[in-house]
Amino acid sequence: MTTYYSEDHEWITVEGNIGTVGITDYAQNALGDIVFVEVPEVGNDHDKGDEIAVVESVKAASEIYAPVGGEIVAINEKLAEEPDLVNVHPETDGWFYKVTLCDKAELDDLMNAEAYKSFTDGLE
Amino acid sequence: MRYLPLSQSDREQMLAKIGVDHIDDLFRDVPPAALLEEPVTLPTHMSEMALDRDFRSMAGKNTAAGSVPFFCGAGAYRHYVPSTVDHLIQRGEFLTAYTPYQPEISQGTLQALYEFQSQVAQITGMDVANASMYDGSTACGEAVLMARRASRKKKAILSGGLHPQYLEVVKSATKFTDDALVINPTSRHSVEDLVDQIDDETSCVVVQNPDFFGNLQDYSTLAEALHAQNALLIVVVTEVVSLGAVRSPGSMGADIVAAEGQSIGNGLTFGGPYVGLLATRQKFVRTMPGRVCGETVDADGKRGFVLTLSTREQHIRREKATSNICTNAGLCTLAFTIHMTLLGEKGFRHLARLNHAKAVKLADKIKTIDGVEVINDSFFNEFTVSLSCSAAQVVEDLAEMGVLGGVPLSRLYPKDPDMKNKLLVAVTETVSDADMDRLVSALKGLVE
Numbered sequence: 001m002t003t004y005y006s007e008d009h010e011w012i013t014v015e016g017n018i019g020t021v022g023i024t025d026y027a028q029n030a031l032g033d034i035v036f037v038e039v040p041e042v043g044n045d046h047d048k049g050d051e052i053a054v055v056e057s058v059k060a061a062s063e064i065y066a067p068v069g070g071e072i073v074a075i076n077e078k079l080a081e082e083p084d085l086v087n088v089h090p091e092t093d094g095w096f097y098k099v100t101l102c103d104k105a106e107l108d109d110l111m112n113a114e115a116y117k118s119f120t121d122g123l124e
Numbered sequence: 125m126r127y128l129p130l131s132q133s134d135r136e137q138m139l140a141k142i143g144v145d146h147i148d149d150l151f152r153d154v155p156p157a158a159l160l161e162e163p164v165t166l167p168t169h170m171s172e173m174a175l176d177r178d179f180r181s182m183a184g185k186n187t188a189a190g191s192v193p194f195f196c197g198a199g200a201y202r203h204y205v206p207s208t209v210d211h212l213i214q215r216g217e218f219l220t221a222y223t224p225y226q227p228e229i230s231q232g233t234l235q236a237l238y239e240f241q242s243q244v245a246q247i248t249g250m251d252v253a254n255a256s257m258y259d260g261s262t263a264c265g266e267a268v269l270m271a272r273r274a275s276r277k278k279k280a281i282l283s284g285g286l287h288p289q290y291l292e293v294v295k296s297a298t299k300f301t302d303d304a305l306v307i308n309p310t311s312r313h314s315v316e317d318l319v320d321q322i323d324d325e326t327s328c329v330v331v332q333n334p335d336f337f338g339n340l341q342d343y344s345t346l347a348e349a350l351h352a353q354n355a356l357l358i359v360v361v362t363e364v365v366s367l368g369a370v371r372s373p374g375s376m377g378a379d380i381v382a383a384e385g386q387s388i389g390n391g392l393t394f395g396g397p398y399v400g401l402l403a404t405r406q407k408f409v410r411t412m413p414g415r416v417c418g419e420t421v422d423a424d425g426k427r428g429f430v431l432t433l434s435t436r437e438q439h440i441r442r443e444k445a446t447s448n449i450c451t452n453a454g455l456c457t458l459a460f461t462i463h464m465t466l467l468g469e470k471g472f473r474h475l476a477r478l479n480h481a482k483a484v485k486l487a488d489k490i491k492t493i494d495g496v497e498v499i500n501d502s503f504f505n506e507f508t509v510s511l512s513c514s515a516a517q518v519v520e521d522l523a524e525m526g527v528l529g530g531v532p533l534s535r536l537y538p539k540d541p542d543m544k545n546k547l548l549v550a551v552t553e554t555v556s557d558a559d560m561d562r563l564v565s566a567l568k569g570l571v572e
Contacts, residue, residue, distance in 0.1 A: 036410060041276060056410075061435040063444070 003091075004107050005116035006067040011091055014107065019068060022095040023055065023086065026120045031057040034086045037079040039096050044072040048106050053096050055086070064096065068106040074098040187523060189392055193559035195486075197506045197550025198336070198531040199260070199287050199362040200395065201387045203475075204554050209389050209462045218458055227431045233454075234429035237417040240461040247367040247472070248381040249374020250403035254414035256457040257400030257449060260384025261290045264330065264360050265297030266402060266413045266447055267382040271328035271356040272303060273411040273446070274379075279325045281306040285313035285335030287362055288536045294330070303327075310537070315341060319349045326353055328380075332360040333373065337548065338503040340370055347377025356380060356408075364388055364401065365552075366504040368476025380404045389463030390456050399456035410436065413447030475553060479505035482560075483551040489564045490549070494572050499546075506550040508533070511571055515547040518570055525566050 003013045009027035012019045028034065036056040046052055046066050053064035075097045078085060086094035101107075111119060135147065144150060151159065170178070189202045196202075213219065217232055227234055237255040244253035257263040268280045280303060282291060291307065298305060306321060318329050329350055334340050347357040359373035361383035373381045383401040390398060404412050410433070418432035438445035467475060483505040487498045495512035511518055515532035522529035530550065533543040551560075 038410070056435050059435070061441050061444075 003113060004067070004110035005113065005119075006065070006110055007119065008065045008067075010064060010067045012067045012107075012110070014101070014104075017101055017104075018073065019070070019099050019101055020095050021052075021067060021097055021099060023064060023090055024116070024120075025090045028087050028090040028094070031055060031059065031062065033058050034083045037083050037086060037096065039075040039079060040072050042072050042075060046070070046072075066099075067110060068099065068101050068103070070099040070102045072097050073100055187526070187528060189528065190554075192526050192528055193555070193562045194528045195530045195549045195551065195555070195563060196528055197363070197552075198536070198548050199289065199384060200392050200398075201363055201365070201505075201550060201552055202392055202554055203365065203387050203552050205389055205391060205459075205463060206466055208466060209459050212462050213455055213458050218455075220454060228428075231429055234417050234431070236458055236461055237415075238419060238429050239465070240457050241417060243461060243464045244383075244385075244401045244403050246469075247364070247372070248361075248378075248383065248401070248403040249372030250378070250381055251374075251406040252409050252412070252416070253401065253403035254412055254416050256385070256453055256460075257382075257402050257414055258453055259386075259396060259398040259400045260360065260362055260382060261287070261293040261400075262297075262449075263382035263384075263400030263402045264290045264358070265293045266449065267358045267360075267380045268294050268303070268328065268330065269297060269301070269447070270380060270404070270408070270411050270413060271358060272301075274408045275327040275355055277325055277327040277355065278302060279304045279306065279323075280327055281318060281321050281329045282308060283313045283318055283329065283331040283335070284308040284310040285337065285339065286330055286332045286360060287336045290332070290360060290362075310337075310540070310542075313339075313341075315343060315346045318346055322349055322353055322355065324353055326350070326355045328356040328358050330358040330360060332362065333370070334363065334366055334504045334506065336362075337508045338500050338506040340502045340504060342371065342376060343373075343378070344376045347379075350379075351377065358382060361401075363505065363550075365472075365476050365479055368472040368474075369480055370476075370504060374403075379408060385456070385460045388467075389459035389461070397453050397456055399453045399460055409433070411446065414449050476504075478553045479551065482553065482555055483507065485557075486549070486551050486555070486560045486563070489560060490567070493564065493568050496567065496571060505552060506548060509547045509549055511545045511547060513545060513571060515545055518547065518567070521570050522563070522566055527563050527566050529563055529567070 001013060001015045003011055005011050005024060009024045010021055011024050012021045034055055034057050038054040040052050047069040048066055050066045051063045052066040055062050055064060076095050139147065194202055241253040241255060245251065257266060271280065272278055282294065282305060313335060329346060331343055343357060343359065350357050356379035357377060358380045359378040361367060361381065364383050364385050365387045381403045385399040385401045402414065415431055416433050418430055420428055420430050422428045434440060436446040438448055483503060487507055490496055490509060491498055497510045498507050499510050500507040516534050519529055519532045531548045533546040533548055537543040
C-alpha cells in the first residue's frame with residue numbers, strides 16, 4: 001500500500017488495482033470549513049486530469065481533478081452528512097472515492113510523501 | 125461635462141484605426157430593408173400638456189383589460205392587486221429592481237426575499253425555494269437543466285399539456301446542450317401516457333397543473349414511477365392562485381416546482397416583467413439555480429439575513445456556476461410577497477375558491493349555448509370551449525362588441541387544425557356577473 005500526491009493536492013493510496021482518493025491536509029487547510037462535497041457516481045469512467053468532484057467551503061467551490069484515470073467503484077457516503085470529515089481527517093476518514101486504475105503507469109507522474117512535503121513547503 | 129464624450133475627430137481616429145471609412149459600414153450586416161434611410165418624422169418639440177394628450181389618444185386605441193369584460197388567460201391572469209402593494213413597493217427603501225451587490229447591508233430587502241421564499245415553499249408544498257427567477261417559462265427551462273444536474277441524465281419528457289411558449293423556452297435553454305427532449309403532442313398528457321415513456325435515461329418529466337387547457341390531474345403515480353428510475357417530476361404552475369385550492373405539487377411528490385407568480389401582486393403589463401418561482405426538495409438544494417436568502421444570527425446573537433450558497437453562483441464560480449441567472453425580478457418578487465402577506469393563508473384560499481366558483485358559474489352558462497361545448501373534465505379558473513366555427517374570428521367579433529372573450533388556441537397552435545374552433549376562457553375574481561352575461565349573450569348572437 002503506497003500513497004501518492006498530485007500538484008493539485010489530491011492524494012491516492014493504491015492497494016492492488018484499487019486507488020482511494022481524497023484531498024490533502026494542506027488543501028483542506030487552505031480551503032477552510034468544508035460544507036459540501038460533490039462526489040462522482042459509482043460506475044463513472046474517467047481520464048486522469050478530469051474534473052471528478054467539487055469541494056465547497058464557505059469561501060469557494062473548487063474542482064477536484066482525478067489523479068489517475070479509471071472507473072469509480074465506491075464513494076464515501078458519509079461525506080453527504082459529515083462534510084467536515086474532510087477537515088478533521090482529510091487523509092483517512094475524509095476520503096472521496098475508490099477507483100479501479102486503468103493504467104498504473106499514471107502513478108509515475110505523482111509525488112511521494114517526501115516530495116509533496118517539499119512541494120508544499122515551496123508554496124509557503 | 126459634455127453628455128456625449130466623443131468628438132467628431134475622436135470618431136474619425138477610431139474608424140481610421142480599424143480601417144473603416146464610415147460609421148454606417150459597421151452596420152452592413154443589417155438587412156437594408158430594416159435600416160432607416162432618413163430620420164423618423166417627429167415633431168422637434170411639444171409642450172408637456174400636448175404630449176400627454178397625444179399619448180392618451182394613442183393609448184385610447186387599446187382595449188385595456190380593465191375597461192371591458194375580460195376572459196383572457198393562457199399563462200397571464202388579471203387579478204385585483206390592492207393599492208397597498210403599489211404604495212409599499214415604491215418606498216425608497218425597497219424601490220430597486222435588483223438584489224443588492226453588497227447584500228447584507230440591505231437587511232430589509234433580504235428579509236423580504238426570505239419571506240418570499242417561505243411563502244413559495246408553503247404554497248407549493250416544497251422544502252425550499254429560491255429568491256425568484258425571471259418568470260415562469262425561464263423557471264421551467266432552469267428546472268429542466270437542474271433535473272439533469274441532479275439526476276446526471278439527459279432525457280427530459282415534456283407533457284403535451286405544457287404551455288407551448290414554455291416548451292419554446294425549454295427548447296432554447298437546451299439548444300446548445302446535448303439534452304434530449306421528448307416533446308409530446310397535445311393529445312399525450314395523461315399520467316399513463318407519460319409513465320409509459322419513462323426509461324433509465326430519463327432525467328425528468330415536465331407536467332403542468334392545471335395544464336395549458338385548464339385540466340387538473342393527480343400526478344402522484346407519475347412521481348412514483350419517476351422516483352423508481354432516479355428521475356425527477358417537474359410540475360409547472362402558470363396560475364399560482366390555483367395553489368390555494370388544489371393539491372400542492374409537493375404532496376403529489378414533485379421534485380421541482382416552476383411557477384409563474386404574476387397572478388399575485390403583479391399586473392398583466394403587456395407580458396412582463398413577471399416573477400418566476402422555483403422550489404425543490406432539500407436534497408436537491410445544491411443543484412438549484414439562483415440565489416437563496418437564509419436566516420442566521422450575528423455575533424451578538426441577533427436575528428439577521430444573509431445570502432447563502434453563493435459559492436455556486438457566477439460571480440464566484442464563473443463559467444462553472446450552477447446557472448447563469450445572476451439577478452431576479454426583485455420588485456415583482458416584492459409585490460408578490462406584499463400581496464401574499466395581505467391575503468394571508470385564509471385569504472389566499474378564499475381567493476382561490478372565489479376564482480373557481482366564478483369559473484364554474486360561467487362554464488354552466490356557456491354550456492346552455494347551442495353548438496358550444498366545455499371540453500374539460502376538470503378545471504380551476506380556466507377551461508377550453510369548443511365552438512362550431514373559427515375561435516379566432518369569434519374573438520375578433522367579440523372584441524368589436526367590447527368583450528375580450530378569451531384566447532383562441534389557433535394563436536398558439538397555428539398549424540393544428542383541431543385547435544381552430546377552440547377557445548381558452550379564464551375567469552378570475554375580477555369578472556362580475558354582468559361581465560359573464562355580456563359574454564354569453566354576445567357569444568349566443570355569434571354562434572347560434
